[in-house]
Amino acid sequence: MIYTEITPNPASLKFVADKVLMPSGSMDFPNLGSATDAPLVRKLFEFNFVNGVFLGHNFVTVTKAENRPWEELIPILKKAIRDFLESGEPIVLNQEVEPVPSDSDEDPVIRRIKQLLNDNVRPAVAMDGGDITFEGFEDGTVRLRLQGACSGCPSSTMTLKMGIEGLLTRMVPEVKQVEAI
Numbered sequence: 166m167i168y169t170e171i172t173p174n175p176a177s178l179k180f181v182a183d184k185v186l187m188p189s190g191s192m193d194f195p196n197l198g199s200a201t202d203a204p205l206v207r208k209l210f211e212f213n214f215v216n217g218v219f220l221g222h223n224f225v226t227v228t229k230a231e232n233r234p235w236e237e238l239i240p241i242l243k244k245a246i247r248d249f250l251e252s253g254e255p256i257v258l259n260q261e262v263e264p265v266p267s268d269s270d271e272d273p274v275i276r277r278i279k280q281l282l283n284d285n286v287r288p289a290v291a292m293d294g295g296d297i298t299f300e301g302f303e304d305g306t307v308r309l310r311l312q313g314a315c316s317g318c319p320s321s322t323m324t325l326k327m328g329i330e331g332l333l334t335r336m337v338p339e340v341k342q343v344e345a346i
Contacts, residue, residue, distance in 0.1 A: 167243050167250075170224075172294040174318035176216070177228045178235055179294035180246055186256050187220050191296045193312035194218045202258040205249050212245070214238060219295060219313030220256065226294035226313040274339045275302050281336055282309075286329055290315055297329070305341030307333055321345070 170179040192203065195217050200206035206218045209227060217228035227242055229235070249256075271279075279299050290297050295313030302308070309329070315321050322345075330343040 167247050169239055169243070170294070172226065172314035172318070173320045173324075174228070174294075174314040176231065176317065177219075177226050177294055177314035178239070178242075179224050179226045179314065180242060181224045182246070182250060183223075184250065185223055186225065187222055191222070191291075191312065192220045192257065193296070193316070194220075195316070203256065204254050204258065205246070205256045208245060208249055209242070212238075212241065217313075217316070221291055221294070221296065221313070224291075224294065228314070228317070272302075274337060275299075277337050278302060278307055278333060278340065281333060282329075285332060290324075300346055302340075305339060307340055307343045308346050309343060311345050 166183045168181050170181060172179055194200045194203060194206045194210075197207065197210040200210060200218070203220070205225070206220070209215050209218050209225070214230045214233045215227055216230055219226040219228075225246060229238060282297065282299055286297055293314055295311065295315030295318075297315060298310045298312065300308040300310050309325070311318075311321055311325075315324070325343055325345055333340040333343060
């Protein structure tokens with residue numbers, strides 16, 4: 166079974182499956198060239214109205230071209246996703262599990278930032294069909310990468326500044342600002 170959920174980004178829609186698609190992590194595919202090892206994503210990019218695909222734990226977020234209404238695209242995408250999942254073909258080939266870095270080697274400030282992002286931010290962002298990954302911390306600035314429905318979302322700046330920056334500056338005094346890369 167596949168059902169849809171709206172996201173804050175009007176160009177992106179979340180297609181939720183009743184099975185695990187990504188056992189760990191997530192993957193962002195901003196174009197067909199980035200999907201060489203992702204058969205499901207390649208299949209979705211066959212539709213000329215697909216501008217981006219994001220794979221999460223049990224969902225696929227599709228970003229569409231502006232000129233087509235969701236009402237006509239939803240049945241097409243649901244069928245394509247359902248047919249692919251029923252085929253039994255792997256969703257992602259050669260998926261490497263990233264090694265978990267040892268916490269003892271990591272700066273305690275960075276460890277606290279990552280913990281807050283993982284515990285408080287990423288689950289909420291995943292509910293909206295996207296993900297946020299930590300890219301670095303230097304001179305009081307946390308750099309984050311927005312993926313899936315978050316990338317290009319009209320409300321992403323507000324979420325980043327009002328939500329995430331507010332949380333991190335309140336909980337980690339060393340954090341002065343948050344920026345997207």
